[in-house]
Structures are given as structure tokens and as C-alpha cells.
Amino acid sequence: MKEIIVAVAGQPNSGKSTIFNMLTGARQHVANYPGVTVEKKIGRYSYQGDTVTLVDLPGTYSLTSYSQEERVARDFLLHEKPAAVLDIVDATNLERNLYLTFQLDEMGIPLVVALNMMDVAEGRGMKIDTYKLSELLGATVVSTVGKKGRGGEKLKDAILNTYKEDGLQTGYGVACMGCSACLGMSREKGSFRVDYGEELESILMPLEKRLSEDPKISARYPARWLAVKLMENDSEARRLVQKVEES
Numbered sequence: 001m002k003e004i005i006v007a008v009a010g011q012p013n014s015g016k017s018t019i020f021n022m023l024t025g026a027r028q029h030v031a032n033y034p035g036v037t038v039e040k041k042i043g044r045y046s047y048q049g050d051t052v053t054l055v056d057l058p059g060t061y062s063l064t065s066y067s068q069e070e071r072v073a074r075d076f077l078l079h080e081k082p083a084a085v086l087d088i089v090d091a092t093n094l095e096r097n098l099y100l101t102f103q104l105d106e107m108g109i110p111l112v113v114a115l116n117m118m119d120v121a122e123g124r125g126m127k128i129d130t131y132k133l134s135e136l137l138g139a140t141v142v143s144t145v146g147k148k149g150r151g152g153e154k155l156k157d158a159i160l161n162t163y164k165e166d167g168l169q170t171g172y173g174v175a176c177m178g179c180s181a182c183l184g185m186s187r188e189k190g191s192f193r194v195d196y197g198e199e200l201e202s203i204l205m206p207l208e209k210r211l212s213e214d215p216k217i218s219a220r221y222p223a224r225w226l227a228v229k230l231m232e233n234d235s236e237a238r239r240l241v242q243k244v245e246e247s
């Protein structure tokens, strides 16, 4: 029997704790992330012969390194390399929530999206094309109502399939949902990409290529993600590259 580590991410108040509890029941304990006072909740469930360990990441709006919570979440994803990430998205606030989803996707970790608060979204007359969203993200999207315990089995199924098959690895063409959060997204086989536009891509693409050609860096970090972070002048990303170069 294998143990599969799955990180649970999501923006604050998206229903992370509710979904975490729905999946793990009472089988959970709380510790701290090493060296910081940020709480680390760990829970387990068994599904079809596998034991899945869920690790609750701090709720963050993004994955920069400006706050301790963001750094903790990011470090866990980069260094612990979980088998998959379960991203809890508030369906009533899709545009804001997808900002984090894009960043998780860019890190190249197999992703499952729980489209939570669907009862509220439906109550407001919102209709979400989950198939299209799934295609665009290259991730399985499951509608959930955490508060009523709806969608748990489907989520467990999606998590199982995602870590086994590494998500929906078929190629999709360029598409845009028409929201201001995306300039147009394209999906290549096995990798989600936000197209940042000609001006940025003319710098981003050669940088990504250089990083991916460095065996030490590419073995440790997703080149596209690192290139984006270096362009943002993210001090932590710069430090990661320096550390690898010195090793």
C-alpha cells in the first residue's frame, strides 16, 4: 500500500477546512511547519487501496514570497513535491480565485480543482462550464458543496486518477475565457501555460530555455515557473538559483 501526499491549497475562506474535514473525517492532526508558527494540518483517508495524506497549506491569495504564509505554501510545493495539489476554488469568486490556480498550474504539479460553494453560485444564477474550465486548466474540475458534504467521492476519485495519470495530459489549443485574469492561455501536452503576450514572452521564453538547459536547475524547479518569478524580481527565486549554482 502506497502513501500519497496531496497538498490542499486555496484562497482564504474558499472552504479549505470544510473540504479537508469532509475528505479526512476525524483522522487528522495539527503540527507546525518547520521553523515558523504557521499551522500545518495533516489528515488521512484510504481510497481504493491507497492511503492519501492531505497536507493543508496556509490559505493564500497568491504564491509570491511576500508573506510567511505564501512562502510556507510555496516552499512545501517546491521542496516536498507532493503527488498532486487539490485547489479549493470559491465558485462565486472565480476570477479572483483562479489567480492562485494559474500559479499552482504553472508550477507543473498535477492539479485537481474543487469548484466549491456551487450552491451559492447556482443560487445566484451563475452557470460554470466545468468541462471547458477543465480543458483550459488541464486539470480535473469537480463541483462541490463542502457545507453539505457534496462531491467528496468524486474528489477522491479525481485525486486518485490525477496522481496516477498525471492529470488530463492531452494537448489543447489556445483558448481564452475572456476574463481580465487571462490574456489567453494555451495548453501543451503536459504543461499549462499562460501566454503573457509578445513583449514579456520575448524575454520569458529565452530565460525559460536557459533555465531548462541547466541540468541542476531543471532537475529541481519547473523552468517556466522559475522564469516568471525571476522576471517578477522575486528575491526567493533569485536565491534558489544562486544556491543551485553554488552547490
Ligand SMILES: Nc1nc2c(ncn2[C@@H]2O[C@H](COP(=O)(O)OP(=O)(O)OP(=O)(O)O)[C@@H](O)[C@H]2O)c(=O)[nH]1
Pocket (backbone or CB within 6 Å): 010, 011, 012, 013, 014, 015, 016, 017, 018, 019, 059, 116, 117, 118, 119, 120, 144, 145, 146, 147, 148
Ligand atoms: N454555502 C456554502 N458554504 C460553504 C461551503 N463550503 C464551506 N462553506 C462555509 O464557508 C465558510 C468558510 O469555510 P472554511 O472551510 O472555514 O474556509 P477556509 O478556506 O478553511 O477558510 P480560512 O481557513 O479562514 O481561510 C464556512 O462558514 C463554511 O461552513 C459550500 O460549499 N457552500
Ligand SMILES: [Mg+2]
Pocket (backbone or CB within 6 Å): 016, 017, 018
Ligand atoms: Mg481553514
